[in-house]
Amino acid sequence: MEVGRLPISASQRGKLISAGYTTLSSLSSLSPSDLALDLRISDNEAAEILKVASLGSRLDEPEGGRAIVNGAQTAWDMLHEDEMFPRITTSCLDLDNILGGGINCKEVTEIGGVPGMGKTQLGIQLAVNVQIPVDYGGLGAKAIYIDTEGSFMVERVLQIAEACIEDMTECNGLLRKDFQAGQLKMHPNNILENIFYFRVCSYTEQIALTNYLDKFISEHKDVKVVIVDSVTFHFRQDFDDMALRTRLLSGIALKLMKLAKEHGLAVVLLNQVTTKYIEGSFQLTLALGDSWSHSCTNRVILYWNGNERYAYIDKSPSLRSASAPYSVTSKGIRNSASTCKRIRMM
């Protein structure tokens, strides 16, 4: 029933149906006062309903003039838009390669792995790398870091920021570019200043924050990455009602996807790992269940291969499945070198 699709309250819908208005076309030629009289509601309410109904019917028109569907883009336009948005580098060349250049803006990327893999390190590295100036191939933007576990170490951010600036200065020296701007004037404190840190202590706060982000980002338009570390934590303990959990998580996922699309920013969700009984054996899999697996656009799994850290693209609409080694050093995430191995418990 067409009237059933309108975003109006249940009692208004009930009144419309009992008065005999079931299709949108039946509402199209009515005036607000007539409708008000029929349904026994106020004129304002009737005007609201008619406004909503007319919006609904416009979407269904087969020939609407300029656009077939409101708000759609052609694939060609999208391709050009993609080229305009640079990707956020991870500072590890191999990892950037399998990601197609880096973390993509306008998409939600989920990164998961066992404890100790370097998920928080990767999150911090991205929060720093998004601030690389446009002249050096970065986005020159700010970052939002949402911490649910309390694993954000400010000293580490400082270390990674200093290393990033060092790399940029080195690059400056090597290329001998004569920018009018001259020397790199960034200081690690500038980088720290541009990371907005939220500490979330319960799942209610997490939902509230996800709702609030839209407003926050409209006020801080230069934020280009939102990192949630980790999205799982508050949903894993003490959650008896699994159906509720699935609903809440899908709500969060949808809002984050909308955020990414509307504001053109990258959303990075860090996830934990759990064991699952598949095909007769226990295997590791990312937490939060099967329904959550559908919520993210891209999925990267970090795992140990022997003594090296590897990243694997598990799911992506445009990237092929591939693995790449990376390492966590004092400077942050870098390319894997043969000496950077896991400390053996020997």
Add this chain to the structure above:
Amino acid sequence: MANKLISEIGLPKSIANIFAARNIVTAKDALSLTEFQLMELLDVGWAEVTSAVAHISAIVCPPYQSALSLMEQRVKNEHLAGHLPTGLKGLDEALCGGIPFGVLTELVGPAGIGKTQFCLKLSLLASLPSSYGGLDGHVIYIDVESKFSSRRLIEIGAKSFPEIFLMKGMAKKMSGRILVWRPASLSEFTERLQQIKVSLHQNEVKLLVIDSMAALVSGFSRFGSIFKEIKSTISLALPIVFPKSLPLPSIANFTDWAHSRECEQGIPRQHPLGWHVSFIKSLAEFSRIPIVVTNQVRSQSSDEACQFSFQEMEGNQGGSCKIWFSSCCCFGSSLGSCCNNPSCSRG
């Protein structure tokens, strides 16, 4: 913040009344429903629901800070920007100053490596006056396995800081700041934790040590309580008589046996200490003190999960990955920072 009452949030009167009428009292209740569910329940339009939810979210949402102001705050207000130096130069450097405040630090290692000794030293360091690099505060030491030895503590103090400890009355003062508590059961531990939260501020507690977390799980199982009895009997140097009918293994591998019996019952859905770890973490953050817990190392049987599904397809490139897991392995992700004893050896 999650339990903030809707009535205190400052929504327009009309919608606040509707929330109350439908028994949605706290922000948590309201945010646990999707916008569509709220529309159905409250019988209001889309615009009203979204604006109410946005209002509630803006109030309940945690405040933000820039990472810079976070750092400056800690440098200004806390001892060494929020670290307790351990006195081990390499470790302090690696930890950017020492054991960090506000997070949970886990000491893991096989038996006999020195975890309890480390905890004793840390307790001492926290009780020292600030002129000697300490935190000048009280310490709560939760001793699950009855391993705390005050004689050893005084010995450590006298040897490491002779200038203070040999001064009159100082040994008494320093060790007087360390409160040792031995929980008899998991429920007692749970209860006491909540009391500790209240008393942290009042008593100027600067460090909390839990030795050990693994024992809380295995030690308090129905077999573990028997073991504790035996252990305390041993310390009294009384002879122990085993009745012939009781098929008890030798004391040495009792804990393993008890643990293996637990595992036979199937892998539990949620870890029994899940709530406790979250609570302790929040305790650490809220009071900005370091909390140190110790954990044991067990070997993992090779048929347990240690791979992702795509790894099996790729073939075992790195050979079978033998991972040393502690009994509380699922805490690894929930612990703020993990401290691996650098001189760990295969025992």
